[in-house]
Amino acid sequence: MRFFHISDLHIGKQLHRYSMRSEQEDILNKIVCAVKKEQPDAIAIAGDIYDKSVPSAEAVALFDHFLTVMKEQAPQVPLLIIAGNHDSAERLDYARELLTKNQVYISGMPPRTEGEYLKKVTLQDAYGAVNFYLMPFIKPFFVRSLLKESDTLTYDAAVRGVLAREQIDRTERNVILSHQFYVAGGSRPKTSESEIAVAGGIDEVDVSVLAPFDYAALGHIHRPQKIGKEQYRYCGTPLKYSVSEEHQAKSITCVELKEKGTEPVITQIGLEPLRELRSLRGTLSEVLSLATEENKDDFLSITLTDEIDPYQPKERLMEVYSHILEVRVDNARTRRILSEAVEELKLEDPVEVFAQFFENMQARPMSEAEKRVMTEIFAKAAEGEANG
Numbered sequence: 001m002r003f004f005h006i007s008d009l010h011i012g013k014q015l016h017r018y019s020m021r022s023e024q025e026d027i028l029n030k031i032v033c034a035v036k037k038e039q040p041d042a043i044a045i046a047g048d049i050y051d052k053s054v055p056s057a058e059a060v061a062l063f064d065h066f067l068t069v070m071k072e073q074a075p076q077v078p079l080l081i082i083a084g085n086h087d088s089a090e091r092l093d094y095a096r097e098l099l100t101k102n103q104v105y106i107s108g109m110p111p112r113t114e115g116e117y118l119k120k121v122t123l124q125d126a127y128g129a130v131n132f133y134l135m136p137f138i139k140p141f142f143v144r145s146l147l148k149e150s151d152t153l154t155y156d157a158a159v160r161g162v163l164a165r166e167q168i169d170r171t172e173r174n175v176i177l178s179h180q181f182y183v184a185g186g187s188r189p190k191t192s193e194s195e196i197a198v199a200g201g202i203d204e205v206d207v208s209v210l211a212p213f214d215y216a217a218l219g220h221i222h223r224p225q226k227i228g229k230e231q232y233r234y235c236g237t238p239l240k241y242s243v244s245e246e247h248q249a250k251s252i253t254c255v256e257l258k259e260k261g262t263e264p265v266i267t268q269i270g271l272e273p274l275r276e277l278r279s280l281r282g283t284l285s286e287v288l289s290l291a292t293e294e295n296k297d298d299f300l301s302i303t304l305t306d307e308i309d310p311y312q313p314k315e316r317l318m319e320v321y322s323h324i325l326e327v328r329v330d331n332a333r334t335r336r337i338l339s340e341a342v343e344e345l346k347l348e349d350p351v352e353v354f355a356q357f358f359e360n361m362q363a364r365p366m367s368e369a370e371k372r373v374m375t376e377i378f379a380k381a382a383e384g385e386a387n388g
């Protein structure tokens with residue numbers, strides 16, 4: 001059994017002020033070509049189909065086109081799809097009975113009532129059955145009443161609770177599709193700037209929950225990487241969705257499962273974008289002189305290092321480069337401003353900073369008693385600092 005693992009398509013995404021429609025159409029076509037060429041037994045798409053929970057008509061049309069072309073080019077290949085945190089579960093579930101008849105299996109919502117379970121799709125090969133469990137993005141409140149839990153239910157406990165209800169036959173091969181922030185005993189995956197960060201790490205789920213699975217096809221983190229074990233993998237986005245991803249190689253993850261108990265064989269199929277993303281740094285005249293036929297239409301993040309601010313730098317850059325994402329200035333003056341800003345932040349009252357964080361997390365302000373406790377703690381910490 002050999003299957004493709006992709007995720008985080010973020011269809012409809014804008015990169016700064018540029019639409020990525022042509023880049024996304026191009027990369028989806030390249031994925032279809034790879035499927036036609038390699039003939040995998042299935043395609044797993046681990047969430048964040050769309051960039052927004054209410055995608056634009058254009059975005060919906062593009063995903064529709066992708067499914068249609070995929071079904072024309074590789075009609076026998078099942079598509080397994082879960083919702084991510086960016087998708088609206090209800091919208092993604094639209095027409096799912098009809099799609100199921102065409103071997104497009106979509107799971108938007110986790111189970112919410114007694115009789116409901118994760119969607120399970122079983123495929124066969126020479127070694128027997130492979131069960132794919134489709135676990136869409138879970139927020140604790142989605143499953144709180146199902147698990148008969150209070151409002152203190154954590155992400156970790158929510159995912160654990162949902163999986164504990166499933167009858168997973170450990171003598172067969174099992175694969176899970178999931179879209180959560182997995183950590184391995186406290187070690188976190190390497191993130192990028194295009195993911196939505198949740199402060200305080202409350203969305204973390206430990207990979208120990210994935211123990212029943214021979215492979216975990218994960219989505220959510222945009223840089224391809226394993227987490228904890230070789231077979232627990234984030235495949236990453238098919239395109240670079242932030243400047244922080246400049247040096248990441250994007251790819252389709254290809255997974256080969258043989259008999260139960262053997263390690264899956266994991267390879268990458270590289271994905272080349274229509275338009276590269278890169279950063280350029282130097283004085284205005286240096287950056288202008290770097291322009292070539294090759295790079296002038298790339299997505300660019302430009303940092304100017306002139307000590308004397310040049311005249312109309314943006315306008316002059318735009319005459320040469322067509323897709324400028326941002327122009328930053330890094331010289332003695334801006335560095336001075338930054339270090340002053342850092343000084344200013346340090347002077348803020350730590351109790352107030354914490355109170356803000358507390359309110360964001362708990363959706364209520366701290367009580368006077370709680371504030372007193374925190375004030376004491378910070379005072380003790382400050383004493384400790386003063387004493388050495």
Ligand SMILES: [Mn+2]
Pocket residue numbers: 008010048084086195220221
């Ligand atoms: Mn994502």
